[in-house]
Amino acid sequence: MAAAIEAAARGCEVTVLDESVRPGGQIYRQADPRLPGTEFAEPTELARKKRLLRRFNEILHAIDYRANTIAYAAFGNGEIHVQVEDRTEVLKPDAVVLATGMRERAIPFPGWTLPGVMFAGGAQAILKAQRTSPGRIAVVAGCGPLPIVVASQLTRAGTKVAALASLRSPLAILRSPGGVWHGRDIMREGLRYGSSLLNAGVARLTGYVPIRALGNERLEAVQLARVDEQGHVVPGTVREIACDLLAVNYGFIANSELAAMAGVRIRHDPDGGFWLPETDQEGRTSLPWLFAAGDTAGLRGALVAESEGTIVGAAAASAVRTVATSDALTDAIAARRRYSRFARVVRETLTVPVALWRTATDDTVVCRCENVLLSELRSALDSGHHSLNAIKRHARPGMGWCGGRMCLHSVAVLAELHAGVAPGKMMTPRPMARPVSFAALAQQKRTVAP
Numbered sequence: 001m002a003a004a005i006e007a008a009a010r011g012c013e014v015t016v017l018d019e020s021v022r023p024g025g026q027i028y029r030q031a032d033p034r035l036p037g038t039e040f041a042e043p044t045e046l047a048r049k050k051r052l053l054r055r056f057n058e059i060l061h062a063i064d065y066r067a068n069t070i071a072y073a074a075f076g077n078g079e080i081h082v083q084v085e086d087r088t089e090v091l092k093p094d095a096v097v098l099a100t101g102m103r104e105r106a107i108p109f110p111g112w113t114l115p116g117v118m119f120a121g122g123a124q125a126i127l128k129a130q131r132t133s134p135g136r137i138a139v140v141a142g143c144g145p146l147p148i149v150v151a152s153q154l155t156r157a158g159t160k161v162a163a164l165a166s167l168r169s170p171l172a173i174l175r176s177p178g179g180v181w182h183g184r185d186i187m188r189e190g191l192r193y194g195s196s197l198l199n200a201g202v203a204r205l206t207g208y209v210p211i212r213a214l215g216n217e218r219l220e221a222v223q224l225a226r227v228d229e230q231g232h233v234v235p236g237t238v239r240e241i242a243c244d245l246l247a248v249n250y251g252f253i254a255n256s257e258l259a260a261m262a263g264v265r266i267r268h269d270p271d272g273g274f275w276l277p278e279t280d281q282e283g284r285t286s287l288p289w290l291f292a293a294g295d296t297a298g299l300r301g302a303l304v305a306e307s308e309g310t311i312v313g314a315a316a317a318s319a320v321r322t323v324a325t326s327d328a329l330t331d332a333i334a335a336r337r338r339y340s341r342f343a344r345v346v347r348e349t350l351t352v353p354v355a356l357w358r359t360a361t362d363d364t365v366v367c368r369c370e371n372v373l374l375s376e377l378r379s380a381l382d383s384g385h386h387s388l389n390a391i392k393r394h395a396r397p398g399m400g401w402c403g404g405r406m407c408l409h410s411v412a413v414l415a416e417l418h419a420g421v422a423p424g425k426m427m428t429p430r431p432m433a434r435p436v437s438f439a440a441l442a443q444q445k446r447t448v449a450p
Contacts, residue, residue, distance in 0.1 A: 001025075001056040002309025003097045003293055003316065004063060006328065010317040014063040015093065017071050017082055019434075023056055024049070025101065026121065027302040029128040037131035040153040042189045052306060073431035074098075074262040078289050083436045087443035095289050095319040097312055099305070100255040102273065102295040106410055107250050107352070108366050108374070109359040110212045116219025120150040120249035133157040135245025139222050141210050142249035143167035144350045145190055150247055152193035155200040162241050164197060165208040165224050167250075168349065176345040183342025186303070211238070211359045213246055222246045231353025251350035252299050253409050257429040262290055268423060271347055272298045274409055275426040283312030291316050299350075300343035307335035357413050366414065367407040369400020377411065381419040388412060388427040398427050401435055 001016075001023060008014045016023075022030040028049040031039075039046060066084060073081035080091045104119040111117065116135065120142060126134045127150075137160045140151040151164045170190075173180060180187055197204075205224060211233060212223040226237035254273030260266050264285040265278040276298055283291040293312035294305030310332035360366065362375035372395050380394040388411060391397060397411050398404030404411075404427050412423040 001052055002306045002332075003099060003313030005055055005059055006310045006313030007097075007317045008059045008062055009326075009328075010314065012317050012320050014059075015091070016063060016065045017069045017080075018065065018067050019070055021068050023065070023067070024053060026125065028052060029125060031129050031131050035131050039131070040127055040156040042192055044185070044189055048303075070434045070436065071100075071258060072434045072436050074258040074290075076263040076287065081431065083434075083440050086437075086440055087445065088436065088440045090444065090446040093289075095291065095316040097283070097291045097293055097309075097316050098259055098277075098296050099293045099309065100258060100296045101305075102252040102254050102299060103405055104249055105251045105253050105352070106406055107248075107356055107359070108364050108410055109210060110361055110364050111215070111219075112213055112248075113365050113368055114213050114215050114219045115217070116215065116244050117213050117246045117248070120146050120247040123245065123247040124150050124153060127153050127157055131157075133159040133245075135159055135243070137162055137243045138245040138247060139163050139165065139210070139224070139241055139243045140247045141165035141208070141222075141224070142251075143352065144249065144251060145170070145346060146249045147247070148190065148197070149193050150249070151202060152196040154245075154247070155196060155202065159245070161197070161200065161202045162243055163203045163205050163224070165205040165210065167207070167209060167227070167352070169206050170194070170349070173345055173349055176348070179341050179345030182338045183345070186342065205239070208237075208239070209356060209359070210246060210248060214240070219244055219246055227353070227356065229353070231355030231358070233359070250352050250356075252295070253405075254296055254299060255405070256296060256426075257403065257405070257433045259285060259290065259292055259296065260426060261429045261431070261433065262287060264290060266426060268426075269298070270423070271351065274412075274423075281311075282315035283308065284315060289319060291319075299347060300340055301346065303339040304336055304343055307332040307339065311336065354413060354417055357410065357417055360414070366410055367397035367400065369402055369406070370396040370398075372397045372407075374414065377414060378418055381415060381421070386415065386419060386421045387424060388415075389425075391415065392427055403429065403433060 004014050004016050024030045070083040078092050104121050140147045151161050207226045208224040210222050211225045214221040221242045224239050226234045256275050259277040277285045277292045279292050279297045283293050291312050293308050360374050364374050376395045380391050385391050385394040397407045415421045
């Protein structure tokens, strides 16, 4: 949204391809205005949301905004392939800004595929889009700030949160007071969310992680256990808690498939988003027409993404026409610098010990789409299939509906854990980056410019 606002202000013809039905992304996701109820976020976050959406709505008459549109392929010749309703279209604009965001990092454990087990961000998406809770009794687990936020929002939605299990104490962030100071307004929001949990009497279990989800047809209980600093389960610490919702978040992985598919240079950053397109300070990749903004270029959060969108929108506009520095651009550069310092501190709270992946047993599903078990993955490794592409060909992880977005990171970590194979190149992304029907492919239109 921010990139579109800036590019439109500089006189460019702008097309926005949005996978969602309404603008806002995950952080500023909008519910259908006809739905009753209120939002569960902090007023300061809602004010930021309202401000950006207002600015975006002001340019809607001047841009081509396409909601519910899937970009499923990008090629080095500048083509972007998209699905719009029951047809597909090929676009070839002068410049493309990828703001594909991130997905949540999965750590498979026994029972994690049971209905009722979901990512914390998925639970939050239901809270935001449907204004209702996905469960009656919840356990929230993971690391970093998101589990705290989601647990608080669940209580505000009427869910009983039986426990918040944190890999490490949220107070650990205070070890970097300088970085915290740069995000002091966000820290105040976090404190208010934490206060909501205290007022609701939510049990805090520091150092605990889920090791098994229990249930027949759906989730009935979760087993939590304390882990040491290396991520090994401490014997005798298992606790079982009844619940119908387990919301888990262990951090995030950048959605870099479209960038890699187009052929840009990719770097490996296990802490910043795993595989990321190489970019300069203005979001330029190794392809002169392709730019990356926000979490696509590195995990730094929504406030960095908004300011960076302005910067990258200006840079993309400069690929089309000569542009000058503006007050908005100067302010965005300053905001990105400030919030990036805070983001580096937050990222330290998202480090996960590799030994946590040992909670997966041989009969644990690693690839949900193809139902690939850890035992099958280990068999491929024992047979000498060590690259991610070779593992994919031998055992089929990454061949299913999600194209590896769910399992790619886990396959790489498990390969290193069980076979000592350091992550190399990412699994080669292929069209379709998102599922597209044959009927839509048969109805294809080619457009030279947006």
